[in-house]
Amino acid sequence: MRVAGLSGARMSGVSLLWRQRRAFSLRLLLSSLLVAVMAVVTIVSVSDVLKQSLAGASSTFMAGDRQLTSPREIPEGWLDQAEALGLRQALSVEFTTMLSARATEAEETAYQLVTVKAVDANYPLKGELEVAEPGGENVTQVQGGPDTGQVWLQSRLFNLLKLVPGQNVTIGEYAFAAGAELRQEPDVSFQLAGLAPRVMISFADLERTQVIQPGSRVKWRYYFAGEKAAVEQYEAWLKPQLVSSQKWQSLREGRPAISGALAKADSYLLLGGSLSVLLAALAIAISARQFSIEQTDQVAxxxxxxxxxxxxxxRYCTELVVLAIICIVLGSILGWISLNIWLAVMRQQSDVIAAGTWVFPPLRSLWLAVGTVGIFLLAFAYPQLAKLQGTPPMRVLRQSATNEGGFRFGVSLTAFAGVLALLYWYGRDFTLLLILLLGLALVFVLVAFLHFCLLRLVERFMIHQMPPGSAFKLTLQGLLRRRSQTVVQLSVFTIALFLFSALYLTRTGLINDWQAQLPEDAPNHFLINIAPDAVSDVQKFLASQQISTTDLYPMVRGRLSHINGVDVKVAVTKDVGALNRELNLSWASELPADNRIEQGHWWDQLPEPTDGVSIESELAEKLGVIVGDRLTFAMPGQSIDAVVTSIRSVQWDSMRPNFYMMFPEARLRDFSATYITAFYLAPEFKNKINAFTRSFPTVSVLEMDRLIAKIKTIVEQVSLMVELILGFVLLASLLVLAALVAASRGGRMHEAVILRTFGAPRNLLHQVQLYEFFCIGLLSALVAVIGAELSVYLLKQRIFEGAFRPALLYWAVMPLISALLLAWFGYLQTRRIPEISPMRVLRGSE
Amino acid sequence: MLLSKKEPALRVRGLGKSIDLGERSLQILQGIDLEIKQGESLAIVGRSGSGKTTLLGLMAGLDLPSEGQVELMGESLDQMDEDQRALVRSKHVGFVFQSFHLLPGMTALENVMLPLELQKAEDAREQALKLLTSLGLAERLDQFPPQLSGGEQQRVALARAVVSGPTILFADEPTGNLDSQTGKEIIDLLFEVNRTRNTTLVLVTHDNALASLCERQALIEDGCLIEQRHQRAAS
Structure with missing residues (x-):
């Protein structure tokens, strides 16, 4: 039989979709898919742009994208390979030697231990090399090192050796002419071990010095820069060939402070992105099911x-394909727009994101969008619509005739596997995924348990105590009556709120942690090598300049030689950098503010602390040292033994002076020490540094202000990014809410109309709706906050590595806000229900 | 409010209903005058689309007329807003529908308790239990509507309609979804309520046999009351 208008074979998916465009469930399905696509495209794109820009900006602190450090020259073939891949290269060779100078023929030759850096013409590949006229104010940015025959020296050397420009200084066998003052090297590191004054020569002059002999301690540093893919390809090729004395440094190893912030941000982005996608999946599942239910009569x-x-x-499959295409295209366009809006906001905040025209989303984000839509529709929408095929035509005569398809385990398993695969594809982090899913499972179990208890309590104790016909009694009766629906609603609302809460709490924790580590006045200048007799003068000078410093820490040089009497070379088989050089040992009576005791006790809790040592936790782990172990340090002229009394965690990215080994004062007092301190100096007072170096020529000043400013910018950018993610999660949560309320709308309407027919006033029905959503919001939020705190605790332990603090205010505020918000949102969606004419009962159209 | 057998429980004067269709309006009912005494039974008959159900809805205060007045138990419905009419319905009116309209999430007992609870009756459960038992549904109290047969569902619906002791019972095609035997049982129950409780019965039906059991029949055609016939008193 063919019927006009229903000659269905010819009815295309497009026209079917067009006819159904007013269906609320279809609109919700469309919106949920759009949000999922938009979230995926925006988050992946923004994350990529951010990482690229920050990595690019940060690589200026490494003088290239990657560094290879080696104690000797590397094979030619390695450089040829880099060239074949189109990478730019530069080279520096660093060593410590004596520099001699004689101001006049009459004067004696003065000697000074210096760190020499010989650089080629390509140095630096990235970042700025700055020089100035000795004592001058004008700084010049230069490319490549000094000309042949010239040496650039740090200002301290000009002071120490009383040099003037053009004067001869000798390094090894070659006499150089003193040139400019070396002000800034992009890749100078904050290593207290190598703090001899620095000089720079041309690589072409290196051989003439004849300093480098077989067995000399030399650091060859090769710099590489180029396209990300080429760099990564080279990295993959080169790394397996490196020997243990060679170090390949990316941002992660080269700049742990920057890469630490980036890694945390990355984890957060993945978490947030996964959560918004998961929430959108929930909304899609609910609205697809509702759409299928609404289609049943039409299909019959x-x-x-x-x-x-x-x-x-x-027909329905064609409709799904059309829907998928619309969502992918429209969602990607929306994602592209939101990406550029976000970038515009970022550009106003800092110069990290390069100015430019519209940025297009990376191809990977578009593939992810296609995958997301495909998997979601296949996993959630297709099974629902395929079920329609089994709708009995008998339903046109008897409404009770339903499709007896039942629960399909295979379909559910496929859906679950699909979403799991998508989340893994999206985040590529199995731990994160596992924690996320465990958290969700926990919340589900909790919700089911709480619901069970609630029903029992309400049925046994509450419902009979309430006056008949009261709004609250009707509300509770309604919740009890629709047990299964209530379970679903509670569980889903809880999950949505849980995800939102987990993200919110992590975000607050993350940003607070970052800000706590790098407050406005975080130290950005370090004074090193302060002689004991200069300490008070330095303090007076700084006080006169109104500069407040961190505590002064003494430093004594010493090498860890034995662990429990066994030579470290034997006791520790791993290549631990701290064993290859002298360490800076320090003492303090109080635990430094950003240190935390993980095992053992600080001096004040020990009865006999005098022979103890406190060791930094990561080093302790690498060395396999535990509390109670005996360490031996080779000091100038003698050895000392110390028992490990505590293991401390240290915030290396806090930019405060920190030490691997700390002793009680009495233990190191007899050794000659120098002091270190740090302070914050605003950019406008930078000239105070010149005054300081003139007054204290032997004290090294390490200027870290640019690096710290960069880290701060990163924190700001990432915080903004976090807000963006939270926005998407909120949007997806609201969609879930809308989908759930829409799914229960039919039942609510029927009930409301019957109640009105029997004389229930509209006011009462409004109250019942409000109370119901309020109750669901309150209960869901309580369970959600508990689950979220547990997950945040786990996340902090495993991924973000921050200290866990329960958010007590959130515990109080969140349930109330959630209850009010849900009551308001539910009311908005259902406010017209009590207004529907009871005549619809007679007409049979309710 | 209780009226004597001779007082009208329902009075309709010049009742009309039209629907605005933009450029023109569609007249569904016009010029209906009708009086129904307390305890009387009236069948509204007519062809499909003649306006019977609209008339029932207006008389029960489910909708407002475009013109004319409706007085239910001495209270003028056309001057009231929806909530005031709801109050009148909860005090005086019971309904039985063709498709039962039981709430699927409630048991038989809970469905019957509903109108009593809306009236804030303390003994809703006891009253509903008693009534359902008297209707032979003692074994089905905790069953949900989809688990009941059509006849059982309509008996529960009837119990729900009369449990609060309405003075007027409106029934819209009460046997329309039932087989003849079950239909007869429901009819017997309806008239038993009418007789024993002195409940005014107003029903809309296509079924001539059912209509003929009522004391009076009102024939509606094209929205107008064409004829009123008096029958013998219901036995």
Whole structure:
């Protein structure tokens, strides 16, 4: 039988979609898919742009994208390979030697231990090399090192050796002419071990010095820069060939402070992105099911009119494909727009994001969008619509005739596997995924348990105590009556709120942690090598300049030689950098502010602390040292033994002076020490540094202000990014909410109309709706906050590595806000229900 | 409010209903005058689309007329807003529908308790239990509507309609979804309520046999009351 208008085979998916465009459930399905696509495209793109820009900006602190450090020259073939991949290269050779100078023929030759850096013409590949006229104010940025025959020296050397420009200084066998003052090297590191004054020569002069002999301690540093893919390809090629004395440094190893902030941000982005995608999946599942239910009557009629089931399935499949195309195209466009809006906001905040025209999303984000839509529709929408094929045409005569398809384990398993695969593809972090899913499972179990208890309590103790016909009693009766629906609603709301809460709490924790580590006045200048007799003068000078410093820490040089009497070379088989050089040992009576005791006790809790040592936790782990172990340090002229009394965690990115080994004062007092301190100096007072170096020529000043400013910018950018993610999660949560309320709308309407027919006033019905959503919001939020705190605790332990603090205010505020918000949102969606004319009962159209 | 057998429980004067269709309006009912005495039974008959159900809805205060007045138990419905009419319905009116309209999430007992609870009756459960038992549904109290047969569902619906002791019972095609035997049982129950409780019965039906059991029949055609016939008193 063919019926006009229903000759379904010819009805395309497009026209079917167009006819159903007013269906609220279809609109919700469309919106949920759009949000999922938009979230995926925006988050992946923004994350990529941010990482690229920050990595690019940060690589200026490494003088290139990557560094290879080696104690000797590397094979030619390695450089040829880099060239073949189109990478730019530069080279520096660093060593410590004596520099001699004689101001006049009459004067004696003065000697000074210096760190020499010989650089080629390509140095630096990235970042700025700055020089100035000795004592001058004008700084010049230069490319490549000094000309042949010239040496650039740090200002301290000009002071120490009383040099003037053009004067001869000798390094090894070659006499150089003193040139400019070396002000800034992009890749100078904050290593207290190598703090001899620095000089720079041309690589072409290196051989003439004849300093480098077989066995000399020399650091060859090769710099590489180029396209990300080429760099990564080279990295993959080179790394397996490196020997243990060679170090390949990316941002992670080269700049732990920057890479630490980036890694945390990355984890957060993945978490947030996964959560918003998961929430959107939930909204899609609910709205697809509702859409399928709404289609049942129509399908029964069409089948009664003679359309075979497989033809129907084909039609709905075409509709899904059309829907998918619309969502992918429209969602990607929206994602592209939101990406550029975000970038515009970022550009106003800092110069990290390069100015430019519209940025296009990376191809990976578009593939992810296609995958997301495909998997979601296949996993959630297709099974629901395929089920329609089994709708009995008998339904046109008897409403109770339903499709007895039942629960399909295979379909559910496929859906679960699909979403799991997508989340893994998205985040590529199995730990994160595992924690996320465990958290969700925990919340589900909790919700089911709480719901069970609630029903019992309400049925046994509450419901009979309430006056009959009161709004609250009707509300509770309604919740009890629709047990299964209530379970679903509670569980889903809880999950949505849980995800939001987990993200919110992590965000607050992350940003607070970062800000705590790098407050406005975080130290950005370090004074090193302060002689004991200069300490008070330095303090007076700084006080006169109104500069407040951190505590002064003494430093004594010493090498760890034995662990429990066994030579470290034997006791520790791993290549631990701290064993290859002298360490800076320090003492303090109080635990430094940003240190935390993980095992053992600080001096004040020990009865006999005098022979103890406190060791930094990461080093302790690498060395396999535990509390109670005996360490031996080789000091100038003698050795000392110390028992490990505590293991401390240290915030290396706090930019405060920190030490691997700390002793009680009495233990190191007899050794000659120098002091270190740090302070914050605002950019406008930078000239105070010149005054300081003139007054204290022997004290090294390490200027870290640019690096710290960069880290701060990163924190700001990442905080903004976090807000963006939270926005998406909120949007997806609201969609879940809308989908759930929409799914229960039919039942609510029927009930409201019957109640009104029997004389229930509208006011009462409004109250019942409000109370119901309020109760669900309150209970869901309570469970959600508990689950979220547990997950945050786990996340902090495993991924973000921050200290866990329960958010007590959030515990109090969140349930109330959630209850009010849900009551308001539910009211908005259902406010017209009590207004529906009870005549609809008679007309049979409710 | 209780009226004597001779007082009208329901009075309709010049009742009309039209629907605005933009450029023109569609007249569904016009010029209906009708009086129904307390305890009387009236069948509204007519062809499909003649306006019977609209008339029932207006008389029960489910909708407002475009013109004319409706007085239910001495209270003028056309001057009231929806909530005031709801109050009148909860005090005086019971309904039985063709498709039962039981709430699927509630048991038979809970469905019957509903109108009593809306009236804030303390003994809603006891009253509903008693009534359902008297209707032979003692074994089905905790069953949900989809688990009941059509006849059982309509008996529960009837119990729900009369449990609060309405003075007027409106029934819209009460046997329309039932087989003849079950239909007869429901009819017997309806008239038993009418007789024993002195409940005014107003029903809309296509079924001539059912209509003929009522004391009076009102024939509606094209929205107008064409004829009123008096029958013998319901036995």
């Amino acid at each position: 009629i069409i089948k009664a009119l003679g359309m075979p089931g497989h033809q129907l399935t084909r």
